[in-house]
Amino acid sequence: MEAAGGLAVTTGVGVNAGVEALKSAGVPARLAAKDATLWGPEAETEASIRLGWVDTFEKSKELIAPLAKLRAEFGEQGIDHIALCGMGGSSLAPEVISRTLDLGISVLDTTDPGQILAEIGEDSLRRTAVVVSSKSGSTVETDSQRRAFEAAFKGIGITDYAKRFVFVTDPGSQLEEFATEAGSHLFLADENVGGRYSALTAFGLVPTALAGADIAELIDQAETFATAIANDGDNPAVVLGAVIASRETITIADDGSGIVGLGDWAEQLIAESLGKNGKGTLPVVLEDPGAAGARGSDRVYTTVGGSSTGLPNSGSQLAMPDTVVNGPLGAQFLVWELATAYAGHLIGIDPFNQPNVTESKENTKRILAEGLPQERPHAVDGAVEIYGSHAETVTGALGELLVDADNDGAYIAVMAYLDRLDDAPVAALRAELADRTGAPVTWGWGPRFLHSTGQFHKGGRRTGVFLQITGAIGEDVEIPGRDYTFASLQAAQAAGDRQALQSRDRPLVRLHLTDRKRGVNQLLHAVRELS
Structure with missing residues (x-):
């Protein structure tokens, strides 16, 4: 110890x-x-601009007073709810802080229309401020969510909606320019900190402070520990x-x-x-x-x-x-x-780059421009269409995964492009599959896992076995200013990731739920039939 x-x-x-x-x-x-040579000469250039997190809590003290002031202003306007539009490092740390302190921030790290619709309803929207977080300023998910919120504010007659937006981004990004021109609130993050190391920067602290977190205490805890490093x-x-x-x-x-x-x-x-x-x-x-x-x-x-x-x-x-x-x-x-x-x-790895993260993004962009690939299911079993498997039943398709995973070093990754709130019961698949195989089993909600384990799927050890779950869309949501909807964006992201994995000859089965509730129940029943 x-x-x-x-x-x-x-x-x-x-x-x-x-x-x-x-x-x-x-x-x-x-x-x-902040010695950038620790990971070898090939990593030195990247590391030299990615080590700000070591003591970024010192810089983050500057956020305490202005965030307290803005929170008070929101309170005077009857705004008591924070919606966070962010992906990966821009959303995961705020979610931990929010859930730990029971702040009730709504984290939108999704393109599922059901989750978007639930957040832009009129009742909650009138008391909502929206934090849009993107290091690059060009993240497609957060840009799409921002557009949906803008349209929703206009739709209920809120004309000064620009003041309902708080932008968090790196200096010099296109999002900084947009926020400045719109007259919205803007907080610039430490540009020498990568997204996944940004918990104690503006990305982690702005939305949570606006929701009521004592960020000074978090900073103090980090500072106390830093004396030992x-x-x-x-x-x-x-x-x-x-x-x-x-x-x-x-x-x-x-x-x-x-x-x-x-x-x-x-x-x-x-x-x-x-x-x-x-x-x-x-x-x-x-x-x-x-x-x-x-x-x-x-x-x-x-x-x-x-x-x-x-x-x-x-x-x-x-x-x-x-x-x-x-x-x-x-x-x-x-x-x-x-x-x-x-x-x-x-x-012997550069911990600051992410060479394979952009691949699925580029595939998504291409598919949105060219259209979704034409795919036909191998079989239909109840409320589930089966792709990429020779099996005629869902139980059989899941059984094939277990066979593929019965190799040294293999792991199973379940990737669900669904509503992680309404479709939450399907996550029980992870433990059920783990209980029936000796392989490690991970669970990822799409598209958020693309900014997380998605890098490992493509760049890590080449022993992954993949199960992708997609679902039919009930009510879609338009994305103003774009010629695609949230449903088509979600479908393109799933297809783009499939292509990235298939190009590496990774075993992949896709199960499409034509009826989400029935399909989820069918999946859980099917996995429990496996020996």
Whole structure:
């Protein structure tokens, strides 16, 4: 165990060699000093402009007063609800903060028309301010959501809707120019911080402060922990980094920490940072400490919170973790960021680039211009159309996945382009599949996973087996100023990702739900029929 700055990491995994390698090379002190050479000459250019997160909490103190002022102004106008339009690093950290503090922010990291419609209804819209977050300023999902909100505000007679928008972006982006011209509220983020490392920048703090979070406390927690990262004494992040690098897969569950959803944020951080060059560590988020698939010889089971006594040696099948991370949320953000960067050094990976993320985006853009590919189902079973399988039934198609996953190093990725609120029961598939196979099983809601594990799917180890789930659309939503709708954008994103995976000869089955509720029930029944 190593503890410092209010946070402790305890592990029963043999990571002494990794810890010693990091400390003997002076990596903690060099990273604290923002040494861009830590990941080799090929990574140096990118790293030189991506290390602001190491101490960005200092700069973020400047946000506290103006955000408190804007929150008070919104309160005087009867605005008490925040909708966040963002993807990946722009939405996952705010979601953790919001869920942990029960702030009730609506996070729109989707193109599903059902979720969009639920958010732009008149009753909630009259008391809503919209935070639009995009580092590049050109993210297609957030641009589309902004257009939908603008039209909705106009539709209920709110003429000064520009003042309902708060934009968070990097200096010099096209979104900065748009916000300035529109007269909307604007907060510029630290341009030397990549999206997935941006939890303690404006991306994580603006929407949550406007919803009532005490961001000064989060900053203080990170600052307290940061005092430990450069010295020669205990550094919990070094231990966690060695743990992440020690296995092909890290499984993550919360065990009573009071922090809600940290695993989803850490999943993006680890997968997008380390899943490239045919290697990396696959993160798997578990529903709870007793969830299926936690343990295995290829993975390290880690909990946020929970007991740190009596940890088993690696390989034990006892229902207790290999590693425990205990500490407050602000420190948790920083320790996982540091640990991921340390793991990149140990594995020999640049943790700051994402060479394969743009591929599916480019496919989507092309499909929107040319039209959806013509595809015919191999079979129809009840409310489910089956593509990419030789099976005639849903149970048979799922069985094929298990056969494909019965190889060394294989993992199953379930990717659901559905409404993650109304269609939430379908997520039970992850645990059901994990219970029936020895392979790690990940779950991703589309398109948000494209900004997360999507990088690992294409750039990480080449052993993935993929199940894509799509669904029929009830009521569509127009995107003003575009010649496509949310339904067609969602369909193009799913098709673009399929093409990216198929071009790599990855096993992929697509199940299309012609009736979502019936189809979800049918999928769950089918997976439970598998032996």
